Amino acid sequence: MPLLDALARFNDAHPWSHNAHFHPWILRQLPRHCDRALDVGCGSGDLARLLATRAGHVHGIDSDERIIGKARESTDPGLPVTFAVADGRSYDQGAPYDVITCVAVLHHLPLTEALVRFREQLAPGGILVVVGLTREDTRVQTLLGLASVPLNLVTGWIKNRGRTAPRRPVAMTAPTRPADVPYTEFAREVRRVLPGARLRRRLFWRYTLVWKKVRGDVDPGTLRTTQR
Ligand SMILES: C[S@@+](CC[C@H](N)C(=O)[O-])C[C@H]1O[C@@H](n2cnc3c(N)ncnc32)[C@H](O)[C@@H]1O
Known part of the structure; x- marks a missing residue:
């Protein structure tokens, strides 16, 4: 689908780690x-x-x-x-x-x-x-997933603003699977x-x-x- 292809191209050009996004939250769960x-x-x-x-x-x-x-x-x-x-x-x-x-x-x-x-x-x-x-198998997850699409684009754009070439975080080179x-x-x-x-x-x-x-x-x- 052309829209999905365009989204994938944009995200590729504006990489950021969804996992690292949770690091400050993780630290807040831990003892001092x-x-x-x-x-x-x-x-x-x-x-x-x-x-x-x-x-x-x-x-x-x-x-x-x-x-x-x-x-x-x-x-x-x-x-x-x-x-x-x-x-x-x-x-x-x-x-x-x-x-x-x-x-x-x-x-x-x-x-x-x-x-x-x-x-x-x-x-x-x-x-x-x-x-x-x-x-994904619940309505809440589907809604959160849909809301994540524009937020993902905006965050990727902000994090890569002013860069001529996208800098893919090293963390994103680790093996992944669905x-x-x-x-x-x-x-x-x-x-x-x-x-x-x-x-x-x-x-x-x-x-x-x-x-x-x-x-x-x-x-x-x-x-x-x-x-x-
Ligand atoms: C999506 S990456 C996440 C890496 C890192 N935790 C992060 O947040 O960036 C998944 C990681 O799990 C590792 N992994 C997969 N199977 C594993 C296993 N059986 N034991 C240890 N690590 C494993 C992979 O090598 C990969 O580095």
């Missing part, structure tokens, strides 16, 4: 200071470096060797941040964490398994903050595995999820029953 933080699927490490303003040590993991190379290159060696090529489905070193973040990655992982793993890896009182994507789990199914599973989680649908085709692990949380291993 914590000991250990893990960023799962850290990509080029932008969020891990920001978390280092709050955490004694931040570890960023990603399964893509090339993007971990970029994360290391962009990180001042004096920062308390380390990166590793690792699979978020099996990584289990360094736990428990006071903070776990996961931005635009959960739809790359088996949902139930990943939620249970986050719950297990958090320290009592620790906090999980996720920004992610699901397949989300296939519908929001309704996703929300049901979040409520089951992470009771009390704060889940919201957002602009720019994202949801946000915050869950705090209470002290005395039960072993969630038995919740690994529904798999995707």
Whole structure:
């Protein structure tokens, strides 16, 4: 369709990261200071470096060797941040964490398994903050998606104003894939595995999820029953 092609061309020429847009919001969910933080699927490490303003040590993991190379290159060696090529489905070193973040990655992982793993890896009182994507299957999501179209154009234009050539953020060179789990199914599973989680649908085709692990949380291993 000519209109969709024109939109795609405009967006290509005016790139900006929808994920980085949520970074200030993520920081607002976190305690002023914590000991250990893990960023799962850290990509080029932008969020891990920001978390280092709050955490004694931040570890960023990603399964893509090339993007971990970029994360290391962009990180001042004096920062308390380390990166590793690792699979978020099996990584289990360094736990428990006071903070776990996961931005635009959960739809790359088996949902139930990943939620249970986050719950297990958090320290009592620790906090999980996720920004992610699901397949649109609710009216609210459709409306937010439609409202995001003009806002996306305007934001892209403002962020690239005055540039002769568009500068694609390094973060946008990380591997991506479309989300296939519908929001309704996703929300049901979040409520089951992470009771009390704060889940919201957002602009720019994202949801946000915050869950705090209470002290005395039960072993969630038995919740690994529904798999995707
Ligand atoms: C859309 S990018 C998001 C990167 C970064 N969190 C951001 O906000 O810019 C998805 C990232 O998840 C990583 N990823 C995919 N599957 C993974 C897995 N099984 N374990 C760890 N990282 C994974 C990809 O390599 C990619 O860097």
